[in-house]
Amino acid sequence: MKWNKFRLKTTTEAEDIVSSMLMDLGIQGVEIEDKVPLTQSDKEQMFVDILPEIEADDGVAYLSFYLEPEEDKEKILSQIRQELEAMSSYVNVGECRIDESETEDVDWVNNWKQYFHQFYVDDILIIPSWEQVKPEDTDKMVIHIDPGTAFGTGMHETTQLCIRQIRKYVTEKTRILDVGCGSGILGMLALKFGAAYSVGTDLDPCAIEATYENMEVNGIAKDQYEVMIGNIIDDKAVQDKVGYGCYDIVVANILADVLVQLTPVVVNQMKSGGIYITSGIIDDKEQTVTDAVKAAGLEVLDVTYQGEWVCVTARKN
Numbered sequence: 030m031k032w033n034k035f036r037l038k039t040t041t042e043a044e045d046i047v048s049s050m051l052m053d054l055g056i057q058g059v060e061i062e063d064k065v066p067l068t069q070s071d072k073e074q075m076f077v078d079i080l081p082e083i084e085a086d087d088g089v090a091y092l093s094f095y096l097e098p099e100e101d102k103e104k105i106l107s108q109i110r111q112e113l114e115a116m117s118s119y120v121n122v123g124e125c126r127i128d129e130s131e132t133e134d135v136d137w138v139n140n141w142k143q144y145f146h147q148f149y150v151d152d153i154l155i156i157p158s159w160e161q162v163k164p165e166d167t168d169k170m171v172i173h174i175d176p177g178t179a180f181g182t183g184m185h186e187t188t189q190l191c192i193r194q195i196r197k198y199v200t201e202k203t204r205i206l207d208v209g210c211g212s213g214i215l216g217m218l219a220l221k222f223g224a225a226y227s228v229g230t231d232l233d234p235c236a237i238e239a240t241y242e243n244m245e246v247n248g249i250a251k252d253q254y255e256v257m258i259g260n261i262i263d264d265k266a267v268q269d270k271v272g273y274g275c276y277d278i279v280v281a282n283i284l285a286d287v288l289v290q291l292t293p294v295v296v297n298q299m300k301s302g303g304i305y306i307t308s309g310i311i312d313d314k315e316q317t318v319t320d321a322v323k324a325a326g327l328e329v330l331d332v333t334y335q336g337e338w339v340c341v342t343a344r345k346n
Contacts, residue, residue, distance in 0.1 A: 032095040033102055034132045037109075040123035041065050044090040045185075046311055047122065049284055050112050053209075054105065055233055056094045063090040089123065095132070102129075115286070119313060150189050153218075158246060170221065173246045174214055175239075187308040190333055190340035191215055191282050194306045198278055198342075199224050206230070206271060206298055208261055208281040208291060213240030213254075215280050220249055224278075228271060229256040261298075262290050273297050280306040285314035289321040296325045299345045304330075308340040315339045 039047050041063045048059045064086045096102050106127065113125045147156035154166050158175040195205070195218060203224040207216045210229025213236070220227055229240055240256045259267035276298050281291055288307050299305065305327055310318050312334070318341050319329055327343035334340075 032132050034093060034095050034130045036128045037092045038124045038126045039090050039092060040121050041088050041090045043120045043122045046120060048092055051094055054108055060093040061090060148184060150192055174243055186335040186338040187282050190308045190335050191280050191306055192218055194340060194342050195219050196222050198304045203277045204275060205278040206276040209283040210240060210256060211236055213243050216254055217244055217247055217249060220253055227254040230261050231258060232260060234258050262294055271298055274300055276300060276303055278304045283309045285310045285318050288318050292321045293325045296345060301345060303345045305343045310339040312337045312339055
């Protein structure tokens with residue numbers, strides 16, 4: 030089968046937030062090309078001793094994605110351009126030219142695996158299903174993860190910020206709601222930390238299969254979690270199914286502008302005294318999110334940082 034390939038020209042500054050936006054629109058398998066030098070940590074994770082020389086970083090990034098022939102490409106491209114226009118008010122998104130071409134069917138969904146290797150989040154080892162645990166790591170908490178076509182490996186700074194906050198507040202009685210659950214990694218880790226039950230929601234149907242597979246491989250029983258597809262922000266049926274006033278922790282690792290819409294809604298799902306953990310926030314959007322959190326009647330408890338990303342943690346009093 031032939032695919033429609035689209036190559037979006039943006040900036041290295043915006044590549045993370047733009048790729049997250051594409052995934053939020055249901056686009057799978059975003060490929061990123063840039064000239065950003067690899068960090069020492071990146072090099073170690075690639076398990077190679079000698080890397081080819083690359084040109085100096087010019088600030089340009091290309092994001093490639095694929096659509097099936099029967100998909101409404103004009104509608105999707107229109108949505109992308111609208112999102113890019115909105116983003117341009119707070120981040121340099123660059124030229125935003127989108128070039129289209131046609132490509133033969135390839136296994137692009139699995140090609141990213143060559144770049145994803147085991148890594149640590151503090152004392153937690155996160156390892157893909159196709160790698161083995163080293164003898165020296167057998168005493169660590171080991172999480173096997175295979176996101177498949179759903180977003181979320183735990184490698185991104187925003188996910189790691191959420192993991193640390195979940196670990197800080199989780200108890201054996203915790204019921205956690207993960208909005209935008211992707212691969213299910215945050216709910217799964219909450220259960221590993223001792224939580225009683227996890228509920229995940231996502232817009233991407235791939236999240237269900239990915240979550241089921243990742244929970245199973247990590248020994249999580251099906252009566253400890255559920256995952257559902259739908260937009261909790263504006264879908265009353267999803268809100269009703271998720272439930273009201275029943276979560277000790279709500280976590281949302283999504284874009285800041287979405288958090289502004291989500292917060293006054295999802296506060297209804299939280300118990301009194303419940304903890305709200307938000308990330309996916311670029312540093313210059315911190316005030317926007319904290320203002321939204323306070324406007325919803327929540328008390329900001331903690332603001333943590335990693336790289337250019339922010340995590341805001343609050344409580345429903």
